[in-house]
Amino acid sequence: MGNSQSPPADPRFATAVRAFSKQELDDLKSLFVSLTSRSQNDSKFVPFSQFQAHFGIKGALGSRMFDLFTRGRKDGMLTFEDLVIAKAVYEKGTRDEIEEFIYELCDVNGDGILDGADLQTVLGSICDIIFSPLNVEPGSSSHQDITEVFLNAAMSEVGVTEVSMTLRDFKNWCRHLPSVRKFLGSLLMSPDSGRPGFQVPHLQYPENLSPDLLILKKEYAWHIGGALSQQETEEWKLLYHSATNGLSFNTFMGNISSGDGPTVLVIKDSKGYIYGGYASQPWERKGDFYGDMKSFLFQLYPKASIPPYRSKQ
Incomplete structure (x- = not known):
C-alpha cells in the first residue's frame, strides 16, 4: 500500500499566513475545499488534473506551476499549506520575489537554465490558452508566427543568446512585452475575474x-493591450x-x-x-x-x- 498521508507541515506556512487577511485566508480555504470536494479524496489534497481544470493553465506551463506549488515533491498532491505558501510569494511577495517566481515558472524543464526552448514552450502555452483553436478568426496568425516575434524581442532587444537567460535578462524581456508579464503574473487569479493579460481586444x-x-x-492587439x-x-x-x-x-x-x-x-x-x-x-x-x-x-x-x-x- 502506498503512503496516502499528507506531507509534513512546512515551517514557512506560519510566515505565509501573515501575508493574508482573515477574509483572504477564508477565501483560500473555501477555494481549496471546493477543489478537493470535486476530487473525491476526503478534502486532503488537490490533484494536478483538478488544479489545471480550475485555473485553465495548460501544457508544460501548468505542469511547471503545479511542480513549483508542491515544491517538487512529485507526489501529485497540492495541500492547503502549499497553496498558501506559494500564493504568499507569487501574489503577496516583493516585486523581486514575484519576478524570481515567474522566472522559475518559465524554466519549464526545471533544470535551472531558462533558454529559448523554455520561452518557446511558455509562449506556446500562452497562445493555446488565449487564442484557442475554437476561436480562430480570419487573418489570425499561427502560434509559431506569434512565438517567433516575441522570441525575436528577446534576441534583439535584450541580447539573449540561445544558451540561457539570466533573471536580469528575463526582467528586461518582460518590460518589452508587458502582455506576457501581465499574463504570467495573474495565472492564479479567479478565471471569472477578468485576469490581466488574458483579455484580447475585440x-x-x-x-x-x-x-x-x-x-x-488579434495576437498583435493582445501585445499592444498589455501596455x-x-x-x-x-x-x-x-x-x-x-x-x-x-x-x-x-x-x-x-x-x-x-x-x-x-x-x-x-x-x-x-x-x-x-x-x-x-x-x-x-x-x-x-x-x-x-x-x-x-x-x-x-x-x-x-x-x-x-x-x-x-x-x-
Whole structure:
C-alpha cells in the first residue's frame, strides 16, 4: 500500500499566513475545499488534473506551476499549506520575489537554465490558452508566427543568446512585452475575474474588407493591450485603412478624428515590417505638439516590442 498521508507541515506556512487577511485566508480555504470536494479524496489534497481544470493553465506551463506549488515533491498532491505558501510569494511577495517566481515558472524543464526552448514552450502555452483553436478568426496568425516575434524581442532587444537567460535578462524581456508579464503574473487569479493579460481586444472590421488585408492581427492587439488598462482593451474599431479609404492624408485625418478616444496606428512598410503607435488623445490639426506621456510606440513584426519606458506595468 502506498503512503496516502499528507506531507509534513512546512515551517514557512506560519510566515505565509501573515501575508493574508482573515477574509483572504477564508477565501483560500473555501477555494481549496471546493477543489478537493470535486476530487473525491476526503478534502486532503488537490490533484494536478483538478488544479489545471480550475485555473485553465495548460501544457508544460501548468505542469511547471503545479511542480513549483508542491515544491517538487512529485507526489501529485497540492495541500492547503502549499497553496498558501506559494500564493504568499507569487501574489503577496516583493516585486523581486514575484519576478524570481515567474522566472522559475518559465524554466519549464526545471533544470535551472531558462533558454529559448523554455520561452518557446511558455509562449506556446500562452497562445493555446488565449487564442484557442475554437476561436480562430480570419487573418489570425499561427502560434509559431506569434512565438517567433516575441522570441525575436528577446534576441534583439535584450541580447539573449540561445544558451540561457539570466533573471536580469528575463526582467528586461518582460518590460518589452508587458502582455506576457501581465499574463504570467495573474495565472492564479479567479478565471471569472477578468485576469490581466488574458483579455484580447475585440476588433471590428467592415465586412467588405478582405481578411488578407488585415494588418492588426488579434495576437498583435493582445501585445499592444498589455501596455493599456483593461477598459482600453475591450473593443477596437477600424477607422481607416489605406486599401479601402485611399492614401489621402485629409481622408486619414478626417476618419481618425471622428473618434472621441485613444487610437492605435499600425503601419506596414514596403519591406514587410509592422510597427506603429498608441495616441492617448484624439487627433487634432495643430501647429505644435500636444498630448501626454501615455502615448507610446511599438513594434509588431519581425519582432514584438514596446519600449519599457513607455509601457504601463
